Amino acid sequence: xxxxxxxxxxxxxxxxLFNLGQALYFMMTDKEGSKRTVWALTRRIGLxxxxxxxxxxxxxxxxxxxxxxxx
Numbered sequence: 001x002x003x004x005x006x007x008x009x010x011x012x013x014x015x016x017l018f019n020l021g022q023a024l025y026f027m028m029t030d031k032e033g034s035k036r037t038v039w040a041l042t043r044r045i046g047l048x049x050x051x052x053x054x055x056x057x058x059x060x061x062x063x064x065x066x067x068x069x070x071x
Contacts, residue, residue: 005054008054009051012051012054013051016044016048019040019047020040022040023044
C-alpha cells in the first residue's frame with residue numbers, strides 16, 4: 001500500500017507541474033479575454049491542495065515518514 005501511495009503522490013505532483021506549464025503556455029499564446037489560463041491555474045490550486053491533504057493523510061496513517069531535516 002505504501003508504494004502505491006507514493007507513486008500516486010509522484011503522479012499527482014507531475015500533474016500539478018503539467019497544469020502549471022499549461023497555464024504558462026496559455027498565458028503566452030491566448031488572446032485577451034480567454035479563460036484557459038485561469039482554469040489551468042484553478043485546477044493547479046485544487047490539485048495542490050489535494051496533494052497536501054494526501055501527504056498529511058500519509059503521515060497520519062504511517063505510510064510516509066518525515067526525515068527530520070534541520071533537527
